[in-house]
Amino acid sequence: MDGKTVKHMVSAIPEMLKQHDAQFFVMYASSKNANFYYATRFKIPDPAFYMIGDDGTDLLVVHDMEKRRAERESKVKEIASLKDLGFYELLKEKKNPSDALCQTLFELIRTHGGRKVLVPPDFPSFLSFYFKERMSVEVVENPFSKLRAVKKGEEILEIRRTSEGIIRSLEYALKLLDSKSGMKCEELRNEIELFLFKEGFIAEETIVSSGLLSADPHEIGRGEIEDHVIIDIFPRSKESNYHSDFTRTVILRKNPEIDEMLDAVIEAKNKAISLIRDGILAKEIHHAVCDVLEERGYTTLRSKASEGFIHSTGHGVGLEIHEEPRIFENEDVIKKGMVFTVEPGLYYKKIGGVRVEDTVLVKQKGCEVLTSYKDYVTLER
C-alpha cells in the first residue's frame, strides 16, 4: 500500500477527534494487534506506542534498537525512540519501567498539546489509568477496525492468494482421503497444514472433525474419519498476514440425516450469497440463512435453540481471521469492498455437524466468491 492510500484511509480519524473534542487517538500494541499493524505497517514483536492527531501528528515510539528499522519499514511519518523522549533518565529516577513509560508517553502527549485522548477498547489499563488521572481519556471503537473492513486493491489481491492456496490444499486433502484408507483427523490436519506451509501460509487449529465430535463447531477433531468430515481451513499468508476462510463437509459414506442437513446448509449459503451486494444489512443476510434452515425444519439461534444453527452467519476476514463486519442480527451496512464469510452449519449432538463456508468479496451489484469450489463434495464410490 502506498503512502497516499494510508493518508486517504485515516481521514476518518480527524472527524472522530473533532466529534469527541480530543486531540489524539493513541494505541499501545505490538504488530500482533491487527489495527496497530494496519496503521503502522510495522512488524514488531513487543508493544509500541502510536499517536495520530488532528494537527497532522503521525508518530510511532519504539525502543532505540528498533528506530532505524521503523524508519525504513513503517508507514508512519515520524519515529521517536524512548531514548529521544528521555525515558532512561526517568527510569533512573523512578526505578519502575512501567511508571517511567507512563510518564514519558504522558509528557509526549502533553508537549504536543494533548488535553484529551481517545483510546481503543483494548488499550491497556496500566496506561489508561495513568493518563486518566492527568487528562481526559475516552474509550472509542477503534476507527481502524471500521477502516479495515473495506478492503483496498492490494488487500483483496492478498486474500485472493490465500483463498487460492486453500482450494489447492483441499484438493490435496481429497486426493489423500481418496487414496489412503484409515486416515485419522490429526493426520489429515497435519498434511493440510504442511501443504499450506510449503506454499507460504500458516494454518493452525485447522478443523478436520468427524463423527459425533463434529456436533461441536469449535472442536478441531481427532480420531477416526467416519462417514463424513468437516474440513475448515483458515490460514494466513506468512508474508502479508492476510487470511481467508473456507469449509466443506466431505461425504465418505451416505447417511440420510447428514445428507439432508448438508443439502439445507448449501441452500442457505447460496441463498445468502445471492442477496449480498453493496447496501444490504448484515442482519438481512443472517435472517435469509435462518429462514432457509427453519423452512427445512431445523432449529436456529433465533428461537434460542441450543442445537441446529447455533452460531452467526459469518465474519469479516483480513489481517484477522475474525474481524468486521459481523454477519448476525446486527444492523451493519454491508459495503462494496468488504470481505467476509458465509458459513451456515447445523449441529446435533446425536447426529453430528455439517457446515459449508465461502469467503466473498462484496461488489456494487452482487458479490464474488473468492473460495470458489463445488458445494457438495463426496468421495463415495
Add this chain to the structure above:
Amino acid sequence: MDGKTVKHMVSAIPEMLKQHDAQFFVMYASSKNANFYYATRFKIPDPAFYMIGDDGTDLLVVHDMEKRRAERESKVKEIASLKDLGFYELLKEKKNPSDALCQTLFELIRTHGGRKVLVPPDFPSFLSFYFKERMSVEVVENPFSKLRAVKKGEEILEIRRTSEGIIRSLEYALKLLDSKSGMKCEELRNEIELFLFKEGFIAEETIVSSGLLSADPHEIGRGEIEDHVIIDIFPRSKESNYHSDFTRTVILRKNPEIDEMLDAVIEAKNKAISLIRDGILAKEIHHAVCDVLEERGYTTLRSKASEGFIHSTGHGVGLEIHEEPRIFENEDVIKKGMVFTVEPGLYYKKIGGVRVEDTVLVKQKGCEVLTSYKDYVTLER
C-alpha cells in the same frame, strides 16, 4: 500439568488479594495471551473472561458455543456461558454488545461479593473504565507472569523438545549452506522454517542476516549470504506452545574484525553462563557480559553507546518468546527452574553484527544449557 500443580501455583494469588484488600483478580483475553492460557489451559481464539477469588472462585466465562469444550479441555473449576449469565437479555435492552458485556461481567463480580478487583496491566480499558465507575479497580502486575517464570517439570520437558528441534534445524541449515553455493538469506530461512514445521514447530521471522544488514539486531535478513551469517531460531511447539531460542554466527570466510567480535561475545556468553545459579541477580549476569565486552574494547549500553552491545543480555522463554525474567540492569533474583536466554551481541554499522545465544535452565548450583552446541561455527574450507 495436573490440577494439583495448578492449585499449588495459584496460591500466590490469595496473598496478593489480601494485600490489596481485593476479592478477585480478573483477566479478559484470548489464549494468545500467555497468562490467560497458563491460568486456564484453554485454547480459545476470541477473548474470554476469567476470575479467581479468595473465596475459592475459579471461573471462566465463554460464549455458549464454547461451553462444552471449555468443560472438557480447560483446567478451570467452573464454566459459565454468557447465556447462563443473562447476557442476551441485556443485549436486547442495550443494543450495544460492549455495554451488555460490561454489565454482565460487572454483575457477575458483584453477585460474587466483589467490591474491589485487581486487573493486569494489559486489561482492556473498555472493561476497566466501566468497572472503575462502579467499584474499586487496581492495576497490578499479572501474578501469572511471575508464576510462569519458574518452570515446572512438564514445561521444562517441552522447552527441551523445542530446543532439540532447533539444534536439528541448525544442523540441517549448515548442511545446506555447505552443499549449495549462492543461497540467499530468504531461501535459507524458508528451509529452516519448513524443517521445523515438519517436526511440529512454528518458526516465523527467523533471523538469517548477513553482511552490513546484520548490524541491526532485529533485521531478519535478506539478499546474499556474505562472509558471515547470524542464524537466530526461536520456534514454538504447535502442540504445547512452548518456545526455545538459539543463535549462532556462522563464518563462511574469515574476516579479522568479525572474528574478534565473535570471540568476544562467545567469551561473554560463557562467562555469564558460568555465573548463573539459584540466587544470582539478573543485573550480575548482565554486568558480567558488559565487563567482558568492555575489557575487549567494545562499547556497551552501560556507557549509552549506540553501537556495540546495544540490547539486554537475555529474557525468559516459555509460552512467550519474551517473558520474565529480564536479564538486564534489573534486580530480579534468579531462581531454580527459570529458563532464559544469554545472548550477547556486537553491532557496528560499518562492520556488521555478531551474536551467540543459548537458552539455559537454572539449577541450584549452576545451570544447564538446553541448546547445547559448539559456539564457534565455521564452514570455511
